[in-house]
Amino acid sequence: METIQPDILTISAAILLIATFGVVARRGFLDWLNAYRLQSVVLAGVTGIVGYVTGIWEIYIAAALTLVIKSVIIPKVLTYVTRRLEIEFKMETNPYVSLRTAVIISAFLVALSYFLIQQIPLKSDPVASTYLPVSVALFLIGLFVIVSRRAALSQVVGLLIIENGLFLFTLVLTHGVSLLIEMGIFADILVGIVISSILLFRISQTFDSLDIGKLENLRDD
Amino acid sequence: MQLTEIFTESNTTILLLFLTPVIASILVTIFRQKRISEIVTVSSAFLILLQAFFIISRIINDKTMSAFGNTFYVDSLGAIILLPISLVGFVSALYSVNYMGRQFDNGMVDLKHITRYYQGFNVFLLAMLVVPIANNLGILWITVEATTLISVLLIMLYFKQNAIEAAWKYLIIATVGLSFALIGTTFFYYANINAGTSVDAMNWTEMIHNSKLFDPNLVKIAFVFILIGYGTKAGLAPMHTWLPDAHSEAPTPVSALLSGVLLNCALYGILRFHIISSYSIGSAFSSQLLIILAIISVGIAAASIYFQKDMKRMLAYSSVEHMGLVSLGIGFGGLLGIYGAILQIINHAIAKPMMFFVSGTISQKYETKAMSKITGIIKTMPITGALFLVGGLALVGMPPFNIFLSEFMILGSGFKSGQFLATSLVILFLIVTFAVFLRHLIRMVFGKPYTEMKTNEMGNLAVIPIVILGALVFILGVYVPEQLQTLVHDASTIVSQGGSP
Numbered sequence: 001m002e003t004i005q006p007d008i009l010t011i012s013a014a015i016l017l018i019a020t021f022g023v024v025a026r027r028g029f030l031d032w033l034n035a036y037r038l039q040s041v042v043l044a045g046v047t048g049i050v051g052y053v054t055g056i057w058e059i060y061i062a063a064a065l066t067l068v069i070k071s072v073i074i075p076k077v078l079t080y081v082t083r084r085l086e087i088e089f090k091m092e093t094n095p096y097v098s099l100r101t102a103v104i105i106s107a108f109l110v111a112l113s114y115f116l117i118q119q120i121p122l123k124s125d126p127v128a129s130t131y132l133p134v135s136v137a138l139f140l141i142g143l144f145v146i147v148s149r150r151a152a153l154s155q156v157v158g159l160l161i162i163e164n165g166l167f168l169f170t171l172v173l174t175h176g177v178s179l180l181i182e183m184g185i186f187a188d189i190l191v192g193i194v195i196s197s198i199l200l201f202r203i204s205q206t207f208d209s210l211d212i213g214k215l216e217n218l219r220d221d
Numbered sequence: 222m223q224l225t226e227i228f229t230e231s232n233t234t235i236l237l238l239f240l241t242p243v244i245a246s247i248l249v250t251i252f253r254q255k256r257i258s259e260i261v262t263v264s265s266a267f268l269i270l271l272q273a274f275f276i277i278s279r280i281i282n283d284k285t286m287s288a289f290g291n292t293f294y295v296d297s298l299g300a301i302i303l304l305p306i307s308l309v310g311f312v313s314a315l316y317s318v319n320y321m322g323r324q325f326d327n328g329m330v331d332l333k334h335i336t337r338y339y340q341g342f343n344v345f346l347l348a349m350l351v352v353p354i355a356n357n358l359g360i361l362w363i364t365v366e367a368t369t370l371i372s373v374l375l376i377m378l379y380f381k382q383n384a385i386e387a388a389w390k391y392l393i394i395a396t397v398g399l400s401f402a403l404i405g406t407t408f409f410y411y412a413n414i415n416a417g418t419s420v421d422a423m424n425w426t427e428m429i430h431n432s433k434l435f436d437p438n439l440v441k442i443a444f445v446f447i448l449i450g451y452g453t454k455a456g457l458a459p460m461h462t463w464l465p466d467a468h469s470e471a472p473t474p475v476s477a478l479l480s481g482v483l484l485n486c487a488l489y490g491i492l493r494f495h496i497i498s499s500y501s502i503g504s505a506f507s508s509q510l511l512i513i514l515a516i517i518s519v520g521i522a523a524a525s526i527y528f529q530k531d532m533k534r535m536l537a538y539s540s541v542e543h544m545g546l547v548s549l550g551i552g553f554g555g556l557l558g559i560y561g562a563i564l565q566i567i568n569h570a571i572a573k574p575m576m577f578f579v580s581g582t583i584s585q586k587y588e589t590k591a592m593s594k595i596t597g598i599i600k601t602m603p604i605t606g607a608l609f610l611v612g613g614l615a616l617v618g619m620p621p622f623n624i625f626l627s628e629f630m631i632l633g634s635g636f637k638s639g640q641f642l643a644t645s646l647v648i649l650f651l652i653v654t655f656a657v658f659l660r661h662l663i664r665m666v667f668g669k670p671y672t673e674m675k676t677n678e679m680g681n682l683a684v685i686p687i688v689i690l691g692a693l694v695f696i697l698g699v700y701v702p703e704q705l706q707t708l709v710h711d712a713s714t715i716v717s718q719g720g721s722p
Contacts (some may be wrong), residue, residue: 143397163400173407188366199392202380212389217386218470220465
């Protein structure tokens with residue numbers, strides 16, 4: 001195993017978290033997309049670092065795929081399909097949890113994930129101990145974004161954050177499952193994003209809103 | 222590698238099985254005509270059925286079969302899931318011709334939608350066919366996620382508010398849920414690497430081989446994640462909230478596939494990991510969790526059926542109940558409980574699609590899904606009405622129909638293994654469901670039609686699939702064929718003892 005400067009690990013982990021908070025603290029869809037793009041670029045860098053440390057060449061391919069798919073294609077697709085939506089649909093004007101509270105809760109979630117990782121008997125090399133808590137934090141904050149927001153678009157962004165967390169978690173813990181499976185997971189995400197975009201468009205047309213609080217026709221009463 | 226090495230017999234068998242739906246969806250895309258799409262889809266589904274029977278009969282004799290260097294691996298448990306996929310796939314394709322044809326004639330859908338429907342139908346079948354055959358648990362996860370995406374497309378075929386709402390909830394809840402399953406799979410993979418496996422550590426066969434060396438704490442955490450993840454997709458309460466919406470708003474043939482087959486595919490994921498976990502740390506941990514979820518599922522289903530007004534939603538909650546019963550049988554364990562649970566998987570996969578088909582026909586005739594507006598089916602559609610009664614009685618577990626047999630085994634194993642509290646609770650919930658379901662059923666079948674309606678069926682192709690399934694419901698209630706018995710027995714041995722029978 002190659003060694004690597006601990007500073008680089010810490011700084012990149014910090015940027016990943018800051019980008020996540022960029023989604024939590026902002027109201028506009030384009031801000032979220034920018035934060036997500038930043039996060040994905042850093043994630044690709046982290047993937048490269050893990051590839052360098054372990055010396056497995058397949059991980060470099062995964063890094064390149066991350067860079068291309070997550071930081072270029074997915075933001076492009078999302079910008080393209082939402083270009084015709086009205087501006088008020090792209091804003092989180094009335095979340096279930098106010099943004100200020102959301103930032104505080106997310107900070108607690110970060111602390112919680114550091115605590116959780118200490119409880120679970122996982123490995124403790126520098127790369128793992130830096131990134132595993134961050135990956136769990138990404139997962140938890142993504143879940144929180146999904147449940148605390150009304151705008152359908154922020155649920156999509158929440159899913160994307162969850163997925164980044166999952167990717168980091170799998171990568172650091174197992175040094176990447178085989179390339180074939182990673183390609184499959186990437187394909188699933190891409191198709192999922194396309195389908196959710198089609199759905200978003202239809203919701204905005206039939207309900208004349210992207211507020212998921214209005215999706216309440218189906219219930220048992 | 223030489224060509225002959227790639228095209229060995231089992232490789233070709235698996236390859237042909239996967240190629241059939243691929244070719245069918247390509248043909249549908251090329252021709253874009255209603256009649257051709259129908260013929261292509263029905264014949265491809267029929268070919269899949271034949272091939273599946275061929276594979277299953279091989280499994281009954283040889284017990285296992287692997288292809289492409291152990292990436293694909295079929296054993297009796299996989300064959301058990303393959304059976305409903307191919308059977309329900311075929312009857313659904315047959316039923317689609319009439320159902321979608323009527324929607325087309327009524328102007329609900331146009332040619333573009335019909336093409337999209339048959340493309341989606343074939344790809345959906347393909348994704349589900351990979352699930353029980355994949356040995357690699359990563360591929361298992363990818364295909365289960367793929368089934369979510371395709372079925373979302375099929376649900377939102379209509380431009381209706383309700384369908385779009387259901388599709389959105391389903392997409393978000395199932396995707397988030399499945400992300401838990403991926404974490405669980407990663408944990409198991411990590412445990413396997415730590416146990417010293419270097420080649421194909423993602424394969425189920427390797428995991429079961431090394432499971433004794435796994436870190437017990439890691440296995441426990443991993444199984445919880447798996448249960449939440451695949452449990453969401455299998456409709457186990459309290460993660461079932463997407464299920465009644467999605468199953469009631471989908472086009473009827475898709476509802477049948479979702480309820481009868483897709484739930485089983487997700488449950489199959491839980492089963493595979495339950496086997497690894499039981500083999501590694503003993504079955505007590507995972508069984509206890511399964512029993513708890515099962516009781517919640519049956520209870521919530523009973524309460525929801527009690528207050529239900531919509532026919533298709535009632536059937537959807539009945540699926541929650543039956544998935545609960547299957548996990549109950551697995552949780553109780555013992556050869557009897559597991560045998561019952563596996564038989565229940567097949568029985569439910571026959572009875573539930575039948576009921577969805579009947580309710581689809583009824584709602585096309587009465588133009589509503591509200592149970593209060595549907596009365597006197599036996600007068601307006603004699604054959605369909607009689608079959609509705611048969612299917613309904615089967616679903617609530619009346620003898621001499623098939624589900625009675627498996628439910629009896631599951632509950633019997635509960636008493637046998639000393640789980641008196643759990644079994645009595647479930648029996649109580651079942652009695653509630655029984656009474657309410659039967660009341661709705663009798664009022665809908667008999668009773669007097671509100672408005673004058675012509676006495677006629679909705680076309681041959683609407684009746685034939687229901688008759689096929691109805692006959693199976695009855696036959697499997699009085700007599701389980703010997704081959705099926707062997708298959709179910711082998712599968713239960715795999716679950717109860719781990720590894721090959």
